[in-house]
Amino acid sequence: MDIEEDGTVFIASASREGTLMAMERIRGMTETPKVGNIYTGKVVRVEEFGAFVELAPGVDGMVHKSQLADFPVNNVRDVVKLGDEVMVMVTGIDDAGKIRLSRQAVLEGWTVEQAQELDRGPRCGGDRGGYRGPRRSGDRDRRPRDDDRGGRSNYRPRR
Numbered sequence: 001m002d003i004e005e006d007g008t009v010f011i012a013s014a015s016r017e018g019t020l021m022a023m024e025r026i027r028g029m030t031e032t033p034k035v036g037n038i039y040t041g042k043v044v045r046v047e048e049f050g051a052f053v054e055l056a057p058g059v060d061g062m063v064h065k066s067q068l069a070d071f072p073v074n075n076v077r078d079v080v081k082l083g084d085e086v087m088v089m090v091t092g093i094d095d096a097g098k099i100r101l102s103r104q105a106v107l108e109g110w111t112v113e114q115a116q117e118l119d120r121g122p123r124c125g126g127d128r129g130g131y132r133g134p135r136r137s138g139d140r141d142r143r144p145r146d147d148d149r150g151g152r153s154n155y156r157p158r159r
Contacts, residue, residue: 050067
C-alpha cells in the first residue's frame with residue numbers, strides 16, 4: 001500500500017480478494033458516517049440506557065435501548081454484550097458530532113425518515129409543572145397560590 005501526499009492511495013496485492021479487503025478496510029477508516037447509512041459495528045460500551053457501537057476506528061455512536069430491538073428492552077445486556085457485532089442505521093448526527101444509531105430500523109427494514117419519526121415520539125416523564133391534583137386520597141389540597149407553585153420549598157424569606 002502506498003499513500004501519496006495528495007491523499008491518493010495505491011494498493012497492490014497478489015490476489016483480487018486481498019485488494020478488495022484492503023480497500024474496504026481503508027474506506028471504513030476514512031469514511032465519515034452519513035445519516036441513513038447502515039453499518040456493521042462492534043459494541044464497545046454497554047450502559048443501562050443503551051449501547052455504544054464503534055462504526056470505524058475512533059468513531060462511535062449510541063443506540064438507545066428503545067432502538068436496540070423490535071421488542072421492548074428492559075435490560076440492555078439481555079440484547080447485546082461487549083464485543084458483539086451489530087448492524088445499525090445512522091438516524092442523526094447533532095451539532096456536537098454525537099451519532100444516534102438505531103438497530104430496530106435495520107431489523108424492521110425502515111427508511112431513515114421512518115426511524116427519525118419514530119425516534120421523536122413522546123418521552124417519559126410527563127409535564128414538569130402546574131397543579132396536578134392531590135397525590136393520594138387524604139392528602140391536603142395543594143392548589144397553588146399566587147406565590148406558590150404547589151410544591152414544598154425549603155426557601156424561607158428573611159424577616
